[in-house]
Amino acid sequence: MSDLKAAREKTVRDHMRLENEGAWEDVLATFAHPRYEFQMPRPGSPHPIGIFDGRDEVMHYFRTSRSAFPDLGNEILHVVVGDGDVAMVEFNLLGTHLGPLKTPAGEVAPTGKRISVRMAATFEFAPNSDKIVSERPYTDPRAILLQLGVGQ
Known part of the structure; x- marks a missing residue:
C-alpha cells in the first residue's frame, strides 16, 4: 500500500472514531473543507440530497443527529482505499432514539429503541x-424508521 493510501485509510478510521467520541473539532480537522452529502433529502430543503457544506452546517448536522440519537456511533466493517481520490467504508450505524427525529414526513417522537443500520460511505x-x-453516506432511508417501528 502506498504512503498516500495508508494516510487516507488512517484519516477515514480516525474520522469515524472521532465521530464516535464526539470530538467535533478533531473531526472537522480531517477535512480540507467540511462537507457531507447525504443521499436523502434534508428536512426543509428543496435539494434531492441533504448537503451540509462548511463548518457551521456540518456542526448543525452533528448537533441535530445527536439530539435524536445522543449515543450515535459507527462500527467499521471494511475500508477500501482506491487508486483514485476516493475511499469506501462499510459500517453499522448504532444508536438509541432518545430525542425527536426530524424527517421529510415530519417529526418522530423518541421511541427509546436501539438501531443498528448497515451503511456505506464514500x-x-x-x-x-x-x-x-x-463524505457521502448511503443507506436505505427507511431503514432507521423501520427499526424504530414507525416506517413502512
Whole structure:
C-alpha cells in the first residue's frame, strides 16, 4: 500500500472514531473543507440530497443527529482505499432514539429503541492529500424508521 493510501485509510478510521467520541473539532480537522452529502433529502430543503457544506452546517448536522440519537456511533466493517481520490467504508450505524427525529414526513417522537443500520460511505479526498473534501453516506432511508417501528 502506498504512503498516500495508508494516510487516507488512517484519516477515514480516525474520522469515524472521532465521530464516535464526539470530538467535533478533531473531526472537522480531517477535512480540507467540511462537507457531507447525504443521499436523502434534508428536512426543509428543496435539494434531492441533504448537503451540509462548511463548518457551521456540518456542526448543525452533528448537533441535530445527536439530539435524536445522543449515543450515535459507527462500527467499521471494511475500508477500501482506491487508486483514485476516493475511499469506501462499510459500517453499522448504532444508536438509541432518545430525542425527536426530524424527517421529510415530519417529526418522530423518541421511541427509546436501539438501531443498528448497515451503511456505506464514500470519502473523497483532495488530490495528493489525506484531507477529506466530502463524505457521502448511503443507506436505505427507511431503514432507521423501520427499526424504530414507525416506517413502512
